[in-house]
Amino acid sequence: xAQERSLMKGNEAIGEAAIRAGCRFYAxxxxxxxxxxxxxxxxxxxxVGGTFIQSESELAAINMVYGAAAAGARAMxxxxxxxxxxxxxxxxxxxxxxxxxxxxxxxRGGPGLGNIAPAQSDYFQATRGGGHGDYRVxxxxxxxxxxxxxxxxxxxxxxxxxxxxxxxxxxxxxxQMMEPVVMxxxxxxxxxxKKEWALGSSEGRSKHLITSVRLAPGTLEKxxxxxxxxYRKVEEDEVRYELYEVDDADVVLVAxxxxxxxxxxxxxxxxQNGGIKLGLVRPITLWPFPKTVISDIAKDKPDILVxxxxxxxxxxxxxxxxxxxxxxxxxxxxGGGLPSEAEIVETAKRAxxxxxxxxxxxxVD
Amino acid sequence: MKKIFGKPExxxxxxxxxxxxxxxxxxxxxxxEVIDELGIMPRCIGVASVGCSVxxxxxxxxxxxxxxxxxxxxxxxxxxRVAPECVVFTHQGDGDLASIGTAEIIHSANRGEKITVxxxxxxxxxxxxxxxxxxxxxxxxxxxxxxxRRPETAGYxxxxxxxxxxxxxxxxxERTAVNNPANVMKTKRALKRAFExxxxxxxxxxxxxxxxxxxxxxxxxxxxxxxxxxxxxxYFALGVFKDIRAEEPQHVT
Amino acid sequence: xxxxxxxxxxxxxxxxxMGTLLSYSAMVQGKHTTFFPSYGAEMRGxxxxxxxxxxxxxxxxxxxxxxxxxxxxxxASLGKFEGRVREGGVIFINSSLVDKxxxxxxxxxxxxxxxxxxxELGASRAANMVMLGxxxxxxxxxxxxxxxxxxEKVLSERAMAYLDVNKKALERGFNEIP
Numbered sequence: 001x002a003q004e005r006s007l008m009k010g011n012e013a014i015g016e017a018a019i020r021a022g023c024r025f026y027a028x029x030x031x032x033x034x035x036x037x038x039x040x041x042x043x044x045x046x047x048v049g050g051t052f053i054q055s056e057s058e059l060a061a062i063n064m065v066y067g068a069a070a071a072g073a074r075a076m077x078x079x080x081x082x083x084x085x086x087x088x089x090x091x092x093x094x095x096x097x098x099x100x101x102x103x104x105x106x107x108r109g110g111p112g113l114g115n116i117a118p119a120q121s122d123y124f125q126a127t128r129g130g131g132h133g134d135y136r137v138x139x140x141x142x143x144x145x146x147x148x149x150x151x152x153x154x155x156x157x158x159x160x161x162x163x164x165x166x167x168x169x170x171x172x173x174x175x176q177m178m179e180p181v182v183m184x185x186x187x188x189x190x191x192x193x194k195k196e197w198a199l200g201s202s203e204g205r206s207k208h209l210i211t212s213v214r215l216a217p218g219t220l221e222k223x224x225x226x227x228x229x230x231y232r233k234v235e236e237d238e239v240r241y242e243l244y245e246v247d248d249a250d251v252v253l254v255a256x257x258x259x260x261x262x263x264x265x266x267x268x269x270x271x272q273n274g275g276i277k278l279g280l281v282r283p284i285t286l287w288p289f290p291k292t293v294i295s296d297i298a299k300d301k302p303d304i305l306v307x308x309x310x311x312x313x314x315x316x317x318x319x320x321x322x323x324x325x326x327x328x329x330x331x332x333x334x335g336g337g338l339p340s341e342a343e344i345v346e347t348a349k350r351a352x353x354x355x356x357x358x359x360x361x362x363x364v365d
Numbered sequence: 366m367k368k369i370f371g372k373p374e375x376x377x378x379x380x381x382x383x384x385x386x387x388x389x390x391x392x393x394x395x396x397x398e399v400i401d402e403l404g405i406m407p408r409c410i411g412v413a414s415v416g417c418s419v420x421x422x423x424x425x426x427x428x429x430x431x432x433x434x435x436x437x438x439x440x441x442x443x444x445x446r447v448a449p450e451c452v453v454f455t456h457q458g459d460g461d462l463a464s465i466g467t468a469e470i471i472h473s474a475n476r477g478e479k480i481t482v483x484x485x486x487x488x489x490x491x492x493x494x495x496x497x498x499x500x501x502x503x504x505x506x507x508x509x510x511x512x513x514r515r516p517e518t519a520g521y522x523x524x525x526x527x528x529x530x531x532x533x534x535x536x537x538x539e540r541t542a543v544n545n546p547a548n549v550m551k552t553k554r555a556l557k558r559a560f561e562x563x564x565x566x567x568x569x570x571x572x573x574x575x576x577x578x579x580x581x582x583x584x585x586x587x588x589x590x591x592x593x594x595x596x597x598x599x600y601f602a603l604g605v606f607k608d609i610r611a612e613e614p615q616h617v618t
Numbered sequence: 619x620x621x622x623x624x625x626x627x628x629x630x631x632x633x634x635x636m637g638t639l640l641s642y643s644a645m646v647q648g649k650h651t652t653f654f655p656s657y658g659a660e661m662r663g664x665x666x667x668x669x670x671x672x673x674x675x676x677x678x679x680x681x682x683x684x685x686x687x688x689x690x691x692x693x694a695s696l697g698k699f700e701g702r703v704r705e706g707g708v709i710f711i712n713s714s715l716v717d718k719x720x721x722x723x724x725x726x727x728x729x730x731x732x733x734x735x736x737x738e739l740g741a742s743r744a745a746n747m748v749m750l751g752x753x754x755x756x757x758x759x760x761x762x763x764x765x766x767x768x769x770e771k772v773l774s775e776r777a778m779a780y781l782d783v784n785k786k787a788l789e790r791g792f793n794e795i796p
Contacts, residue, residue: 007642007653007772025447033657051446054470055439063436063469067412067443070430071451075443093433116657177680178638180645180655199428200448203407209422211413211431258679265678278680 005180010145010170013181014104015040017152018076020186021101024050025068025075027061031083032116033172038078044261062103064092068211069099072198074156074189078104080172081122082113083175084130091165092131095227096212099272100159102152104168106175109336117336118172118258123313126169127287134224136231138166138238139286141256146180151284153184158238160195162230169286171309172336173258240284241293245271249279251348252297254318255307256283263307268346276349277332291321296327303352307331307339312359327351329360337362373397375406384491385569386586388543389417392485393424395543395553396456400427403560410444412437414466416458417491435466438473441480452563454481460490463499463523470529477534477568481559484525484571487578488597495581499523502596507581516531521606526573526606536568538607542575542598544590551603558608567609575601619674621759622682622701626667627691627712632746636689637668638772639750643764644672652680665694672759687757689749691732693718700725702704710753712745728795735790741780744787751791762792 008016015037018026026041038054045052051068055061061077068075079087085103094101107122109115126139138158140151148170155166170346199208214220245267255263260282266277280298283290293321298304304326306315315330322328328353333339375397381390386560406427413421422429432440437455445453462470462484473480474590481486489507490496496509500522504513514522526540537559541552552574559570574598577589583590623640627633637653644651654669671681679735688703689710690696696716703709705724714733730752732745754762766785773781 005645007638007645007651025443027443053442053446053476056468059436060439060442060469060472062432063439064443064446066436067430067440067445068447069443070440071410071444071447073447075447089433090436097431120763172657173654176655176657179680181652199430199444200412200451201408202427207426208428209431210429211422213419213431247411261678264676268675338681340683341678351733 003182005182007178008181009147009176009178010035011175012040013045013145013148014078014152014168015336016183017149018102018156019044019048019050020184021074021153021156022187022189023074023076023156024048024189025065025073026050026077027053027055027064027068028079029055029058029083031080032078033175034078034104034110036175037104037106046147054180059089061223062087064093065095065101066090066099069094069101070097070199071193072200074160076102078106080106080108081110084125085121085248088125088131091137092129092133092135093212095129095135095137097210098163099210100163101165102155102159102167104216105150107169107171109334115336116172118174118309118338119334119336120169120171120257120259120309121311121313121334122169123286123308123310126167127289127317132287135227135233136164136287138162138164138234140166140168141284141286142168142170142174143257143282145174145177146181146309147343148174149181149183162234164230169257169357173256183209197262200218207226235288238285239288239290239292241290242282242284243293244280244282246279246281246297249301250277251303251305251352252316253278253280253305253307253344253348254283254294254299255280256286256314259307259309262339262341263344266341269341270345270348275345276352278345278348289317289321291317294321295323295325298322302326304328305331305344305348305351307344309333309338311361327357329357332336332359332361334362373401373567375409375426377424377426381424382420383417384580386577386579386589387417388487388574388578389485391543391549392483392574392576393421393456393607395424395549395556396454396483397425399553399556399560402557403496403564405452405560405564408450409454410448412441412453412455413442414455414457414461415460418456418458418485419492421456424514435461435464436469436484437461438466438469438478442473442476442478445478445480445576449479452481452560454483454560456483457485458491459484459486459488459500463525470525471532474529474569474571475532475534477536479563479566479568481563482569482571483556484573485576486525486573486601487576487581489578489581490521491578491581502600524601526571529571530606534569535571535607536609537562537570539605540573540601540603542593542603544575544577544593562610575603621672621687622685623687623689623753623756623757623759624667624668624671624682624685624702625689625691626665626695626699628694629666631666631691632743633666633691635726635772636746636750637670637770639765640670640753640760642660642670642768642772643760645760646764647760649673649760650675650677652677654680654682667695687753688725689753690716691746691749692716696720708756710749710756712749714745716771728752730791730794732791735794736787739783739786739790741783741787744780747784747787748791748794751788751793752795754788755792755795
């Protein structure tokens with residue numbers, strides 16, 4: 001009987017979904033615009049017998065998560081860009097040691113302290129790994145509060161399945177807004193499979209060692225190849241995306257998260273007004289990126305327009321996927337700016353009529 | 366024939382790879398003996414840090430995890446909160462604990478995390494080749510203080526026990542050394558007391574152990590043990606700094 | 619139909635509650651809705667505002683740059699948002715606290731003495747609900763009954779003591795508009 005709709009703030013919805021996914025350890029440090037998540041966990045964790053720690057820093061938070069995950073808990077943290085930068089140290093270790101965890105980056109404008117407005121400028125950081133070493137993190141890009149819930153639940157599942165961190169790449173709008181959501185039932189935490197590799201009592205078994213150090217010649221190479229094999233499996237099995245009105249589209253938009261909401265409205269608006277026929281590919285997993293579907297679309301669609309709230313970051317993934325088969329244009333906003341429906345339609349028209357791909361950036365005059 | 370000496374059950378068969386005369390291996394052994402004596406081996410979880418003891422995880426027969434530089438107390442916090450029935454300890458050097466990990470050690474002490482920290486202070490970065498540590502003595506030559514540590518530019522050696530004494534979450538705090546048999550025995554008693562503090566759930570416990578690093582100091586092991594007495598002890602006073610089970614802290618010098 | 623609103627006032631006037639209740643009522647009626655607050659540094663300095671969208675269709679961005687309606691609970695909010703309302707839109711003014719009139723000619727001004735009405739009901743803090751009642755009548759974004767029924771879902775535990783007077787305030791505000 002979890003079908004009732006409730007009105008929830010994005011940040012709090014992540015928290016509740018995490019609890020229902022069996023998360024019993026949260027460590028975090030305040031940073032806008034994700035504070036409601038930290039606050040929610042401070043209230044909710046004690047109610048379910050879990051642990052909440054307001055850590056001394058983001059470094060400590062991710063390392064507490066590393067410890068908690070090693071001890072077998074479903075563990076999470078959350079932050080915004082500047083804090084996630086600090087957490088990259090721990091994330092690299094989690095990947096190296098093959099520990100699962102879940103975290104959310106409610107992105108704000110950068111670089112530096114930037115601002116607290118919604119942005120997508122941490123796309124590179126998230127999808128390229130972000131810290132040192134050869135590794136990947138599973139990156140989920142929700143576009144509604146409902147998806148924050150669904151992808152949080154999924155994130156914990158994927159993290160455990162692949163023994164690798166999984167994250168949500170949100171933004172200030174998704175974190176701050178309220179929307180109706182349907183919460184999934186809580187998983188039966190005690191019934192979930194035991195993590196045979198976790199630290200704990202070594203009575204009657206051989207010792208468990210969790211480490212990311214591999215100094216002996218050849219051992220790191222071997223380990224990283226094992227990671228690669230795992231990442232290939234993720235790329236094979238876990239790509240998720242949404243297609244909207246793509247079949248008869250003259251220009252196909254590619255956008256994720258908040259930008260995809262606006263892009264979707266632009267598709268509908270243009271079609272309603274009898275204007276240019278737009279379609280939308282909305283990547284839900286940003287890593288693994290839905291490159292095959294975009295590559296296939298590019299075979300018979302001459303025009304693709306990437307819409308993002310960053311200066312051409314996902315653009316690169318689309319270019320790599322299309323690989324010269326179609327004209328790929330860009331509509332970029334940055335520093336908290338949002339695209340509008342009208343602007344998307346207008347840019348799509350321009351892109352279609354242009355012989356070369358175009359790149360449109362905010363005017364700052 | 367009566368067996369009077371043997372390898373503690375908690376120690377693995379892996380041979381120590383520390384330099385001749387280094388204190389780390391001695392401290393591992395004492396840790397293992399204490400764990401055996403307390404009968405807690407199956408529920409012990411160790412946290413190795415970064416530095417010479419980066420491979421501490423290989424030397425013990427119970428679960429271990431390797432932490433990023435300075436973060437061992439945060440990692441131990443995560444483990445202990447999830448598995449409170451386990452006995453969780455970190456083994457950290459001076460660069461790890463008193464330089465890059467100052468925030469983590471101070472805040473886990475202040476939160477009164479029920480973990481035990483084994484802090485090896487040898488006044489130098491051994492693993493990376495003998496650079497200046499936060500605990501390097503004034504005037505002491507290292508590869509990054511070739512003319513000797515100058516307080517005007519490099520500040521003063523940090524006294525960790527004195528620093529942590531004021532935190533209410535700290536339940537047990539002692540500084541010992543391992544440069545002679547008497548000090549070795551005292552160190553073992555301190556380690557036992559620290560683990561007992563954790564077992565009783567009283568709060569944070571830490572034993573700072575002055576240790577010799579003949580390689581990093583550029584001297585023979587026998588000179589290194591004397592150097593601890595002559596140079597380190599006058600600055601880093603030995604003794605119990607805090608023991609909430611005792612009425613009054615007893616200071617030994 | 620889609621209605622985009624910005625509600626603004628100073629901290630303590632219950633602007634966020636007003637927006638939350640409107641959004642909640644829309645949800646109960648099965649409509650699409652988003653609520654987006656001002657947050658972070660924008661909140662400092664004692665002003666608060668939120669954007670609410672109620673629609674029969676999926677809502678693209680919850681950020682409202684050109685609202686159909688603005689609710690100005692104090693004079694600063696009128697100054698800040700008057701220029702943003704779309705042509706032909708509506709500006710609701712809490713006339714108990716704002717003497718000033720709308721200077722634009724292309725929007726409609728609706729004056730509601732929200733504080734005075736709330737005081738008549740014996741609960742000056744219910745001025746937000748008086749105003750929301752008026753907004754609901756004028757915009758028809760949601761049914762009055764949905765808002766009345768939803769009140770207990772959005773009021774804090776502490777405010778539950780004022781449930782009835784808040785319901786009355788919604789009704790009074792609703793009836794204030796012809």
